Amino acid sequence: MPDAAHGPMAQRAGAAGPAILPLEARGLVFDAGGKRLIDGIDLRLDAGPRTVIIGPNGAGKSLLLRLLHGLIEPTAGSVLWQGKPADGNVRRRQAMVFQRPVLLRRSAAANMRHALHAHGVSRREAKERAQRWLANAGLSGLADRAARVLSGGEQQRLALARALSLEPEVLFLDEPTASLDPASTLGIEDLIQNAAAAGTKIVLITHNLGQARRIADEVIFLYRGRIEARGPAPAFFDAPGSEKARAYIDGRIVL
Amino acid sequence: MQDFGAAFGLAFHLIFSGDPDLAEIILLSLQVSLTAVSTACLIGLPIGAAAAVYRFPGRNALILALNAMMGLPPVVVGLLIYLTLSNAGPLGVLGLLYTPTAMIIAQTVLVTPIIAALARQVIADMHAEYDEQLRSLSLSGPRTMATLLWDGRYSLLTVALAGFGRAIAEVGAVIIVGGNINHATRMMTTAIALETSKGDLGLALALGFILISLAVFVNGCVMALRSTAVRTAYA
Numbered sequence: 001m002p003d004a005a006h007g008p009m010a011q012r013a014g015a016a017g018p019a020i021l022p023l024e025a026r027g028l029v030f031d032a033g034g035k036r037l038i039d040g041i042d043l044r045l046d047a048g049p050r051t052v053i054i055g056p057n058g059a060g061k062s063l064l065l066r067l068l069h070g071l072i073e074p075t076a077g078s079v080l081w082q083g084k085p086a087d088g089n090v091r092r093r094q095a096m097v098f099q100r101p102v103l104l105r106r107s108a109a110a111n112m113r114h115a116l117h118a119h120g121v122s123r124r125e126a127k128e129r130a131q132r133w134l135a136n137a138g139l140s141g142l143a144d145r146a147a148r149v150l151s152g153g154e155q156q157r158l159a160l161a162r163a164l165s166l167e168p169e170v171l172f173l174d175e176p177t178a179s180l181d182p183a184s185t186l187g188i189e190d191l192i193q194n195a196a197a198a199g200t201k202i203v204l205i206t207h208n209l210g211q212a213r214r215i216a217d218e219v220i221f222l223y224r225g226r227i228e229a230r231g232p233a234p235a236f237f238d239a240p241g242s243e244k245a246r247a248y249i250d251g252r253i254v255l
Numbered sequence: 256m257q258d259f260g261a262a263f264g265l266a267f268h269l270i271f272s273g274d275p276d277l278a279e280i281i282l283l284s285l286q287v288s289l290t291a292v293s294t295a296c297l298i299g300l301p302i303g304a305a306a307a308v309y310r311f312p313g314r315n316a317l318i319l320a321l322n323a324m325m326g327l328p329p330v331v332v333g334l335l336i337y338l339t340l341s342n343a344g345p346l347g348v349l350g351l352l353y354t355p356t357a358m359i360i361a362q363t364v365l366v367t368p369i370i371a372a373l374a375r376q377v378i379a380d381m382h383a384e385y386d387e388q389l390r391s392l393s394l395s396g397p398r399t400m401a402t403l404l405w406d407g408r409y410s411l412l413t414v415a416l417a418g419f420g421r422a423i424a425e426v427g428a429v430i431i432v433g434g435n436i437n438h439a440t441r442m443m444t445t446a447i448a449l450e451t452s453k454g455d456l457g458l459a460l461a462l463g464f465i466l467i468s469l470a471v472f473v474n475g476c477v478m479a480l481r482s483t484a485v486r487t488a489y490a
Binding site for chain 1: 384385387388390391392393394395398402405406407
């Protein structure tokens with residue numbers, strides 16, 4: 001990252017620990033209720049390309065993201081960062097935005113500061129970063145409003161701004177625009193694209209194929225707990241290399 | 256019914272005549288019960304939050320014990336505290352028996368399980384929603400507890416109120432460890448018990464009205480605070 005001396009990358013390198021990518025999943029299996037929901041996934045994610053995960057409901061997309069992020073433990077297999085299990089630094093260098101934003105019962109600015117304090121950011125810097133990222137997300141005017149009275153789009157922008165203010169190396173997003181209107185979706189996508197341009201690795205789940213096309217550098221198609229197809233975008237959308245993926249992209253119902 | 260009317264009148268008369276004895280009793284009741292509830296919150300809220308957030312051996316037993324102890328009989332607690340504080344007891348040297356401090360201790364013991372058990376439920380419900388987000392932010396255990404306690408502050412006010420209701424209304428424990436000594440440890444409830452046993456039912460009833468008004472007033476204050484919070488969606 002020598003050419004990023006003036007961008008956000010430089011600040012990140014100064015503020016946070018060493019790099020954590022690549023991320024590797026080896027033989028990942030997850031069982032629940034006697035069912036195999038993630039069925040032997042091998043996966044390597046490198047810094048750089050924006051990865052978009054698509055697939056029908058129940059394919060295991062959210063589970064895979066939670067396993068990679070370390071929110072749940074796999075039944076078998078392992079998630080490795082630079083070949084090692086996640087440690088404190090790895091956990092602090094990644095962030096996740098959920099489908100339904102979970103905001104604390106306090107003001108928007110306090111939500112931002114809470115996350116920054118949890119990451120050991122000093123009080124003064126937390127205040128400064130919170131302001132900066134609220135501005136980036138177009139929420140400056142709402143800084144003192146209770147987070148839970150914001151509109152759905154504003155809440156998700158706040159959740160995303162909170163994640164980005166932690167200056168993560170990897171950002172996981174689980175259908176962040178699933179219940180938002182086009183304008184709000186655009187606001188979210190802009191923030192994601194800017195983060196990607198600044199060097200944050202994006203791993204996004206979406207059901208919105210338009211969004212997948214707009215964001216993806218590479219696409220992973222998940223089907224019944226397995227990676228059915230994977231390839232670089234936009235070529236993937238023309239020739240996904242899998243009948244199931246073809247059907248899904250064409251809008252046919254995949255069971 | 257004539258009794259009720261007369262008692263009501265007497266209650267009004269007592270309040271507005273500014274009777275210093277009555278004021279002393281009311282103030283002591285409030286002082287003891289509010290101190291006991293505050294202390295119980297200091298002890299009970301972290302216990303409740305820890306039982307909600309952490310998984311540890313004996314957690315279910317703790318929750319069961321807390322829930323069961325919500326119904327501790329005040330006279331039994333009073334007796335146990337009495338034995339502890341009496342001259343022959345382990346804390347006898349402190350000379351606390353028949354003092355307001357003894358009554359605070361007794362009420363704290365009564366109220367702490369209520370606060371802890373109800374707080375655990377409130378925090379556990381909230382934790383179910385927050386858990387993944389807080390772990391994603393890599394919050395430590397203590398920070399998770401602090402976050403949940405602060406975010407649940409308005410719901411926890413209701414929990415504190417439940418504790419206050421228990422404390423202000425109970426007579427069994429404070430009469431044993433306090434002794435109902437005039438100008439020293441006489442509270443609303445012990446005064447009512449005394450006047451009833453003396454046969455002055457009118458005065459007892461009047462004191463009862465005042466006690467109920469007091470409880471309604473404190474509840475009203477807290478509910479007003481809470482509804483403000485609901486309006487601004489912090490609750």
